Amino acid sequence: MDRYGDSTQKPRVHKAEVMDEISSWDYVIVGTGPAAAEAAVAIRELDNRGKLLMLGAERQLPYQRPPLSKGLWTGKDTVEELPLRSAAEWDGLSVQIHLGDAVIELDAGARTLTSASGRIYRYERLLLATGGRARQPELAIATLRDRVFTLRNFQDYERLQAAARPGLTVLVVGGGFLGAELAAALSRQEGLKVHHAFAGNAPLAHVLPPTLQKVVLARYGKAGVQLHPQHRLEGLDWEDGSVRAHFTTQAPIACDLLVYALGMESNLELAQQAGLTLDKGGVLVNTELRSSDSRIWAAGDLATYPDPVWQEPCRLEHWDNAEATGRAAGRAMAGRSEPFRHQSLFFSDLFELGFEAVGRCDSQRVLRVAAPPGGGKAVVYYGDGDWVEGVLLWNVWGKADAAREGIAAHRPLMDLHWVETLET
Ligand SMILES: Cc1cc2nc3c(=O)[nH]c(=O)nc-3n(C[C@H](O)[C@H](O)[C@H](O)COP(=O)(O)OP(=O)(O)OC[C@H]3O[C@@H](n4cnc5c(N)ncnc54)[C@H](O)[C@@H]3O)c2cc1C
Structure with a gap:
């Protein structure tokens, strides 16, 4: 088994022969992210005989993505800990995995998939769990390609990690989860000067209420990160040996590396x-x-499904959602169709600060921030009028189930028993 980071160029076929002919499978899963991995395990729990194949464009066995923007930079997590299961465990589950060979064609009429290397697979039931890719900037100038980074997978992490050397200045553009986490993580790198530019007033301003935005801003300041609020990126160019980021209304920022x-x-x-x-x-x-094709299911970041509480179509880009939808899709594919009712949580870590959140957490719709004296912890309620549609647990752990239960039951903020459960 290759270690992480091995980048041999040939597609790697794990425990399966290279086939000239079409091979037939009871279940095929395209993708090797958390949705795919959970689906495979769920299928095996219900059907230990059907032929099951997972096809991945990446060269790694299914692994955890969250540490790529957090713990791998601080030493809290290691590369060896990333895989969700070992090769031996996948073998034990009789899940065949073909890696490093993207599927490039799906013929739903013939029920076949074709990979980049020319392999053809026929499926009885198919799961699409292809997730997403990082949005890319337009880079007209070739020099910029070595200096501009995105982060979606392990290979992206390796590339950025190799480039982020002491003495350099890095600018992280984007105040969403990824940008906020990465700016915090990079600030812990010895000798690296970190700038963070974002469109709002603070990193994660779309989720955090103003009181917690202040806490976060202070923490970045303490870590020496140069913050640039209200910066909306307009374009990039190369000038005097630096990347120059241009913003709609603010002065440009020069840096060695840009994320x-x-x-x-x-x-x-x-x-x-x-x-x-x-x-x-x-x-x-x-x-x-x-999906609209009765032999094809979808899960994870790719799937738009009826929200279990509000019934409107929703698509989430979070780990727990990927695992839960993958698991439900796997069960359905193996014949156990149950309505998907799980309301996902999402989480993030910035420095030693962290939170879990459930439901709709829009900083424009904050109902109440309960922050006990002594600081550090807070419970934030979001919604409309008295009705709670989201709860964010700031440095409060083990309460996500209670939050989820209350939101699903449409509990109002006046439900003192529920509120007390969350806050004590
Ligand atoms: C750096 C980072 C940190 C994150 N941190 C958090 C966090 O702290 N909390 C949180 O809730 N969420 C976090 N997320 C989001 C979370 O990781 C995603 O929601 C989750 O990975 C989605 O899982 P998925 O299985 O749907 O898709 P993905 O994880 O994107 O996996 C899809 C897989 O399919 C493969 N694939 C795509 N097309 C093909 C094809 N044609 N053929 C074969 N294979 C293909 C891809 O290469 C990929 O391996 C983070 C994401 C990133 C990138």
């Missing part, structure tokens, strides 16, 4: 080839994660 953290886009190409119905940038699925 472009302005969101992701779904990998929709296969779904489009199959003519699947799309919505909100994803594959539209029903409550059982089944």
Whole structure:
């Protein structure tokens, strides 16, 4: 088994022969992210005989992405700890995994997939769990390509990690989860000067209420990060040996390296080839994660499904959502169709600060911030009027289930028993 970071160029076929002919499978999963991994395990729990294949464009076995913007930089996590399961464990589950060979064609009529290396697979049931890719900046100037980075996968991490050397100045653009986490993580790198530019007033301003935005701003300041609020990127160029980032209304910022953290886009190409119905940038699925083609399911960042509380189509880009939808899709594929009711949580870590959140957490709709004296912890309620539609637990752990239960039951903020459970 290759170690992480091995970048041999040939596609790697794990425990499976290279086939000249079409091979037939009961289940094929495209993607090797958390949605794919959970789906495979869920299928195996219900069907230990069906032939099950996972196909991945990346060269790594399914692994954790969250440490790529957090713990790998601080030493809290190691590369060896990233895989979700070892090769031996996947073998034990009889899950065949073909790595480093992207699927480039889906013929839904013939029920076949073709990979970049020319392998053809026929499926009975197919899961699309292709996730997304980082949005890329337009780089007209070739020199910029060595200096501008995005972060979605392990290879991106390796590239940035190799470039982030002492004495350099790095500018992280984007105040969403990825940009905020990465700016915090990079500030811990010896000798690296970190700038962070974002469109709002603070990193994570779309989620955090003003009181917590202040806490976060102070923490970045303490770490020596140069903050640039209200900076909306307009373009990049190369001048006097530096990358120069231009903003709509502010002065340009010069840096040695620039991390472009302005969101992701779904990998929709296969779904489009199959003519699947799309919505909100994803594959539209029903409550059982089944797409408009009855033999194809979708899960993870790619899937747009009816929100279990509000019933409107929703697509989330979070780890727990990927695992939960993957698991539900796997079960449905193996014959156990149940309506998907899990309301996902999301989490983030900035320095030693961290939170978990459930539901809709829009900083424009904050109902109340309960912050007990002594600081450090807070429970933030979001919603409309008295009705809570989201809860963010700031440095408060083990309460996500209670938050989820209250939101699903449409508890109002006046429900003192529920509120007390969350706050004590
Ligand atoms: C750096 C980083 C940190 C994150 N941290 C957090 C966090 O702290 N908390 C949180 O809640 N969420 C976090 N997320 C988001 C979370 O990781 C994603 O929501 C989750 O990975 C989505 O899982 P997925 O299985 O749907 O897709 P992905 O994880 O994107 O996996 C999709 C896989 O499919 C493969 N693939 C795509 N197209 C093809 C094809 N045609 N053929 C074969 N394979 C293909 C891709 O190469 C990829 O391996 C983070 C994301 C990143 C990038």
